[in-house]
Every structure is written in structure tokens, then in C-alpha cells.
Amino acid sequence: MAGTVHVVGAGLAGLAAAVRLAGRGVPVVVHEAAGQAGGRCRSYHDPALDMAIDNGNHLLLSANHAALAYLATIGAAHGLVGPEAADFAFMDLASGERWTLRINAGRLPWWILAADRRVPGTTALDYLPFARLLYAAGDKTICEAVDCAGPLYERLARPLWLAALNTEPREGSAALAGAIVRETLAAGGKACRPLIARDGLGPVFIEPALRYLGAHGAKVQFGHRLRALDFAGDSVAALDFGEDKLTLAAGDGVILAVPPVVAADIVPKLTTPLQFRAIVNAHFRLVPPAGLAPIIGIVNGTIEWLFSFPDRLSITISAADRLLDVPREVLAERLWTEVATVTDLPKALPPWQIVRERRATFAATPGENAKRPAAKTTWSNLFLAGDWTATGLPATIEGAIRSGNRAADLVGRM
Numbered sequence: 001m002a003g004t005v006h007v008v009g010a011g012l013a014g015l016a017a018a019v020r021l022a023g024r025g026v027p028v029v030v031h032e033a034a035g036q037a038g039g040r041c042r043s044y045h046d047p048a049l050d051m052a053i054d055n056g057n058h059l060l061l062s063a064n065h066a067a068l069a070y071l072a073t074i075g076a077a078h079g080l081v082g083p084e085a086a087d088f089a090f091m092d093l094a095s096g097e098r099w100t101l102r103i104n105a106g107r108l109p110w111w112i113l114a115a116d117r118r119v120p121g122t123t124a125l126d127y128l129p130f131a132r133l134l135y136a137a138g139d140k141t142i143c144e145a146v147d148c149a150g151p152l153y154e155r156l157a158r159p160l161w162l163a164a165l166n167t168e169p170r171e172g173s174a175a176l177a178g179a180i181v182r183e184t185l186a187a188g189g190k191a192c193r194p195l196i197a198r199d200g201l202g203p204v205f206i207e208p209a210l211r212y213l214g215a216h217g218a219k220v221q222f223g224h225r226l227r228a229l230d231f232a233g234d235s236v237a238a239l240d241f242g243e244d245k246l247t248l249a250a251g252d253g254v255i256l257a258v259p260p261v262v263a264a265d266i267v268p269k270l271t272t273p274l275q276f277r278a279i280v281n282a283h284f285r286l287v288p289p290a291g292l293a294p295i296i297g298i299v300n301g302t303i304e305w306l307f308s309f310p311d312r313l314s315i316t317i318s319a320a321d322r323l324l325d326v327p328r329e330v331l332a333e334r335l336w337t338e339v340a341t342v343t344d345l346p347k348a349l350p351p352w353q354i355v356r357e358r359r360a361t362f363a364a365t366p367g368e369n370a371k372r373p374a375a376k377t378t379w380s381n382l383f384l385a386g387d388w389t390a391t392g393l394p395a396t397i398e399g400a401i402r403s404g405n406r407a408a409d410l411v412g413r414m
């Protein structure tokens with residue numbers, strides 16, 4: 001190809017595609033409907049807390065090689081921080097028990113043989129059936145493939161899959177859970193180190209990417225919402241933004257990196273996932289107690305993960321649709337009571353904010369997973385990207401970035 005690539009959508013999928021192409025010297029224009037980049041992965045100033053927060057706590061693992069390579073390219077690799085080893089602190093709110101899961105670095109999983117490293121109440125043999133997920137058929141749910149009961153399930157497998165798939169394991173895709181197990185637990189502790197953008201998603205994932213694009217001559221147009229595509233024969237002929245229309249030249253390409261509902265509206269006969277699951281985050285402004293683990297998994301509570309940042313404590317609840325209609329004040333009190341128990345802090349509610357993302361990710365069920373389209377379309381110059389396309393992973397930063405990379409590679413071969 002010799003032309004310009006138009007990337008529609010400046011979420012991580014679109015940014016990854018644009019960064020890869022711009023880095024190769026391809027002329028790129030990014031068109032973003034909103035006034036800022038980042039999509040579902042963004043930071044903003046919250047007036048209630050008078051501080052910058054993220055729309056949601058985003059956990060990555062050291063296995064996320066595409067995300068790490070993207071950050072290295074845009075010069076932000078130092079922005080992801082985490083412990084040297086794959087250690088995960090947990091607390092059971094029902095029993096008060098605390099433990100630390102300590103996954104050894106190598107592929108041979110001897111941590112499951114060590115009682116002080118594995119989940120309390122489990123034996124080494126309990127872990128073996130989970131290997132079945134590695135070969136699970138596409139139409140199976142997690143709980144059809146493995147036994148969803150017992151301490152190993154309640155204290156490790158359920159929290160892991162619920163967080164990774166944002167879908168209850170009884171309806172979650174066994175194949176997608178298997179992909180997570182293959183890339184993380186089965187690859188050893190060196191692939192399981194938890195990583196967070198301590199200084200915020202914007203400063204780590206988004207702003208350096210925009211600077212990189214600027215430095216490589218790519219244009220980013222905000223407030224530029226694609227309304228429709230004009231087709232001619234087997235290709236896209238023009239991008240219709242309502243007030244302006246952009247006619248493509250021969251050799252120009254388009255990467256559509258918008259959410260599935262928008263893509264389905266714009267691309268004729270496109271099949272996409274159409275069911276979603278919510279994520280609820282709550283942020284509490286205070287300086288966390290010294291020595292608190294950076295991430296704590298919570299079992300038998302409403303809160304599921306507690307993140308400790310220098311100026312706040314934040315919690316995450318996945319597949320949280322049941323909480324969307326709970327009054328905010330009621331929810332804040334309920335969540336803080338649990339945080340206070342985990343951290344031994346006073347029960348008085350500190351300044352707080354609750355962020356409920358209704359359509360945080362597509363529902364990672366076998367049925368919805370089967371609807372994910374490939375990056376290639378029937379139009380020779382149109383490619384799809386997004387965490388909801390057929391990446392083989394659940395809706396994650398890693399999946400979004402891999403999809404953007406793939407679309408960039410395909411448009412480059414046009």
C-alpha cells in the first residue's frame with residue numbers, strides 16, 4: 001500500500017494500530033468521536049475527589065507481551081509497576097483468613113506442592129483438573145469443563161476467571177479461560193507478575209502514545225465521529241463524518257477500532273457480540289496504611305480486588321450488573337465497610353467516588369465469543385480492531401493491543 005491509513009477510534013486498539021503504522025513511516029490519521037483518547041482505558045480529573053482517577057483499575061500481568069511492547073515503543077514501559085515475584089495477597093472476608101499465593105517463576109509449578117505457597121485448604125491434586133481448560137471446546141462454559149466448587153475454585157479460580165472474563169464462570173467461556181491459563185499460570189510465575197499503571201492509565205498508556213504519534217507525523221482529530229462508510233465495489237470509498245466527508249484515494253486503508261455496537265451499525269451484515277457486562281470501581285481518597293500489599297484479592301465479599309495507590313484505595317467488582325441500581329451512597333458505605341475491614345482502617349467513610357461502567361466488556365460467554373469477527377472484512381481496504389474482535393482472549397488491554405497490531409499488519413499488506 002502507498003496511501004494514508006485512517007484509524008477510527010482512539011481506544012487502545014486504535015492507538016496500537018496507529019503507533020505501529022506511524023512507526024513504520026505510514027501516513028496515519030486517527031478519527032476519535034470523543035474529546036479525548038483512551039476509550040475505556042482513561043484517566044480524568046474527578047471533581048468530587050479533586051484528584052485524577054482512572055475510569056477503572058486495570059490489572060495487567062507480565063504475560064501481556066503485546067501491551068509491554070506497546071509501552072516500550074511509546075517510551076512508557078517504566079509506568080507499569082509491580083512486585084518482582086508473582087505474589088498475590090488474599091483475604092477471606094467470611095473467615096478473616098489471610099494468605100499469599102506465591103507462584104514460582106519457572107514453568108514447573110512446584111508452588112502447588114508447597115502448602116505455604118498454594119491456596120489454604122487445597123491439595124496439590126486439586127490443581128490438576130484445571131489443565132482440562134487448556135483443551136476445552138469452544139461451546140463449553142467454564143463450569144461445564146471443570147468442577148466449580150471447593151476451596152481452590154472459591155479462593156483462586158473464581159476470582160481469576162471472573163476478573164479476566166468479566167463474566168461469571170458458570171456462563172463464561174472455557175476456551176477463553178483456557179487462553180488465560182495457558183498464557184499465565186501454565187507459563188509459570190514469570191508470566192503472572194501483577195502490573196499496574198501506578199501514575200494512572202492516561203499518563204502511561206494514552207498520553208505517551210499521542211506524543212509518539214505527533215512526533216511521527218500522525219494526525220489525531222478529536223470530536224470526529226464516523227457516521228457511515230460509503231462502499232464502491234469491494235472497497236470503502238469514503239468516510240462520512242456527517243458534516244464532512246472524506247473520499248479515499250487508491251491505496252488508502254481504514255481500520256475501524258470502535259465498540260462493537262458502533263461497528264455493527266456502520267458495517268453491513270457484521271456479526272458482533274451484543275451482550276455486555278458491567279464493572280464497578282470505587283475510589284476512596286486517603287493515604288493507604290504503610291505496608292499494605294499493592295493488590296489484595298478478596299473472597300466472600302462484594303469487593304473483589306483492592307488496589308493501593310499513593311493517594312487512594314480503589315476497589316474493583318466484575319460482572320457487577322447487579323449493583324448498577326444500588327443507590328450510590330448505600331453502595332459506598334457497603335464497600336468502604338469491607339475495605340476498612342481488610343485494611344484495619346476506621347469505619348468512617350472517607351471522600352469517595354463510584355464509577356459504574358455499564359458496558360465495560362462484552363459478555364465472555366461461549367455464544368458471544370463465537371460472534372467475534374476476524375480483522376479482515378469482505379472489503380479489501382477495511383479492517384477491524386478492538387477487544388471484541390476474534391483475538392482468542394477475553395476483552396482486555398492485551399487483546400485490544402494485539403487486535404490493533406494485527407489490523408496494522410494487515411493494512412500494511414494491502
Ligand SMILES: Cc1cc2nc3c(=O)[nH]c(=O)nc-3n(C[C@H](O)[C@H](O)[C@H](O)COP(=O)(O)OP(=O)(O)OC[C@H]3O[C@@H](n4cnc5c(N)ncnc54)[C@H](O)[C@@H]3O)c2cc1C
Nearest residue numbers: 009011012013033039040056058059226386387396397400
Ligand atoms: C472499568 C473497566 C475495567 C477494566 N479492567 C481491565 C483490566 O483490569 N485489565 C485489562 O486488561 N482490561 C481491563 N478492561 C478492559 C480494557 O479497558 C479494554 O479491553 C480496552 O480498553 C478496549 O480498548 P478498545 O480500543 O478495544 O475499545 P475502546 O476503549 O472502547 O475504544 C473505542 C474508541 O472508539 C471511539 N468511538 C466510538 N464510536 C466512534 C465513532 N463513530 N467514530 C470515531 N470514534 C468512535 C470511542 O470514543 C473510543 O475511544 C477494563 C475495562 C473497564 C471499562
